Amino acid sequence: MPQEIQCACLECGLLQRIPPLPPGGSALCVRCGNVLQRHRPRSLSRTLALTIAGILLFIIANSFPFLSFEMQGQTTHTTLITGVIDLYLGGNWPVAAVVLFTSILAPGLQLMLLLIILVPLALERVPHWLPRLFRWVRTLAPWGMMDVFMLGILVAAVKLSAMATLVPGASLFAFAVLILVLAAAQAALDPDLVWLRVPLSRSDWIAPRPGEPAVSCDVCALVVRAPAAPPVRPRCPRCGDRLHARKPESLQRTWALLIAAIICYVPANLLPIMTVTSIGRSQSDTIMSGVVFMVHHDMWPLALVIFVASIFVPLLKLAILLLLLLSVQLRSSWRPRERTRLYRITEAIGRWSMVDVYVVTLLVALVRLGNLASVQPELGVVFFCAVVILTMLAAMSFDPRLIWDVLEHADVGERERAPAPNPSGSVRA
Numbered sequence: 127m128p129q130e131i132q133c134a135c136l137e138c139g140l141l142q143r144i145p146p147l148p149p150g151g152s153a154l155c156v157r158c159g160n161v162l163q164r165h166r167p168r169s170l171s172r173t174l175a176l177t178i179a180g181i182l183l184f185i186i187a188n189s190f191p192f193l194s195f196e197m198q199g200q201t202t203h204t205t206l207i208t209g210v211i212d213l214y215l216g217g218n219w220p221v222a223a224v225v226l227f228t229s230i231l232a233p234g235l236q237l238m239l240l241l242i243i244l245v246p247l248a249l250e251r252v253p254h255w256l257p258r259l260f261r262w263v264r265t266l267a268p269w270g271m272m273d274v275f276m277l278g279i280l281v282a283a284v285k286l287s288a289m290a291t292l293v294p295g296a297s298l299f300a301f302a303v304l305i306l307v308l309a310a311a312q313a314a315l316d317p318d319l320v321w322l323r324v325p326l327s328r329s330d331w332i333a334p335r336p337g338e339p340a341v342s343c344d345v346c347a348l349v350v351r352a353p354a355a356p357p358v359r360p361r362c363p364r365c366g367d368r369l370h371a372r373k374p375e376s377l378q379r380t381w382a383l384l385i386a387a388i389i390c391y392v393p394a395n396l397l398p399i400m401t402v403t404s405i406g407r408s409q410s411d412t413i414m415s416g417v418v419f420m421v422h423h424d425m426w427p428l429a430l431v432i433f434v435a436s437i438f439v440p441l442l443k444l445a446i447l448l449l450l451l452l453s454v455q456l457r458s459s460w461r462p463r464e465r466t467r468l469y470r471i472t473e474a475i476g477r478w479s480m481v482d483v484y485v486v487t488l489l490v491a492l493v494r495l496g497n498l499a500s501v502q503p504e505l506g507v508v509f510f511c512a513v514v515i516l517t518m519l520a521a522m523s524f525d526p527r528l529i530w531d532v533l534e535h536a537d538v539g540e541r542e543r544a545p546a547p548n549p550s551g552s553v554r555a
């Protein structure tokens with residue numbers, strides 16, 4: 127049933143009303159251009175179908191080897207989990223944990239949670255635990271990196287093709303289709319439809335009158351009246367998440383994570399990330415020397431992929447986060463729309479830097495023929511992995527609404543601030 131909904135833009139904080147959208151239409155924030163809502167036809171049933179397909183593909187992808195490595199009559203097989211196990215056995219447990227979480231646990235959990243949530247909804251039921259689990263779907267989304275892992279497989283395969291014969295396994299195809307299915311499921315899911323089904327009990331909190339102070343939930347986007355005498359830490363009446371006008375201690379946390387990332391960036395680039403032993407000879411490579419090696423061996427496209435993902439993207443992310451933090455700290459009113467767009471870019475590109483970590487994992491798992499050929503991970507990859515995770519966390523803890531706060535009320539503190547009156551979001555069909 128179409129109805130007008132009230133929502134605050136999560137990127138600039140402006141409170142707006144969204145009229146019912148035409149099929150395929152989307153509502154953009156009038157101030158920063160962020161997509162507030164998108165109409166997705168038959169969203170929940172399509173997402174459920176894709177989720178079931180995804181779970182079947184996930185089981186196949188994890189049950190069989192996806193690549194075999196043949197060299198001088200010896201063969202090694204690799205499943206998704208063997209790379210993780212090899213890293214763990216080699217004492218590299220931090221990287222093993224990150225790879226396990228991002229390539230297996232996060233996507234698997236996300237699919238299971240979607241199934242558990244969408245089946246009752248299809249049966250017109252809303253169990254009391256549904257909002258809490260649905261919150262987790264959103265939390266896990268940025269950490270599932272199967273698409274990046276797939277790029278890692280391609281890079282590793284090209285690297286090894288000169289050295290030995292690679293045979294793709296059955297699960298590689300399941301894996302490739304799974305990535306498409308996961309992307310389609312994410313595109314089909316309209317979270318607002320799920321949240322609209324959750325009944326609201328504490329009605330005294332809801333529906334602020336125009337001009338009244340309001341806060342919007344960061345998770346389900348419900349707009350509620352800011353309580354006059356707030357409980358110590360109020361929770362959203364719909365999804366149960368903590369309510370706050372802005373992410374708590376956003377600047378301090380982002381600074382701390384960014385500085386940690388900058389510190390890790392130095393050893394990540396100076397220390398070797400892996401040592402390759404081939405026919406008794408060992409050679410250690412840093413990220414940059416790996417790129418130079420590929421350029422010398424006419425592997426230009428590969429060198430470009432690794433250069434962009436491992437050197438250019440992390441640097442760009444560090445620079446953008448630094449710029450955003452400084453501009454907010456200096457209360458700059460310079461181009462807020464463009465700065466918000468920069469923030470959006472940072473959130474979107476950060477995960478692709480994981481590709482080199484996956485390449486090392488895959489090489490370690492595939493090339494296990496002792497003195498004939500083997501790959502050992504080195505300390506550099508641990509620091510590099512830390513840079514990627516820290517910059518992702520820094521981007522998550524930064525609150526882009528702080529960019530806009532300066533423009534609205536130059537003298538009001540960052541918390542407990544009322545969003546502006548309600549204009550209508552612009553609707554695009």
Ligand SMILES: [Zn+2]
Binds near residue numbers: 139158
């Ligand atoms: Zn906005």
Ligand SMILES: [Zn+2]
Binds near residue numbers: 364367
């Ligand atoms: Zn909520």
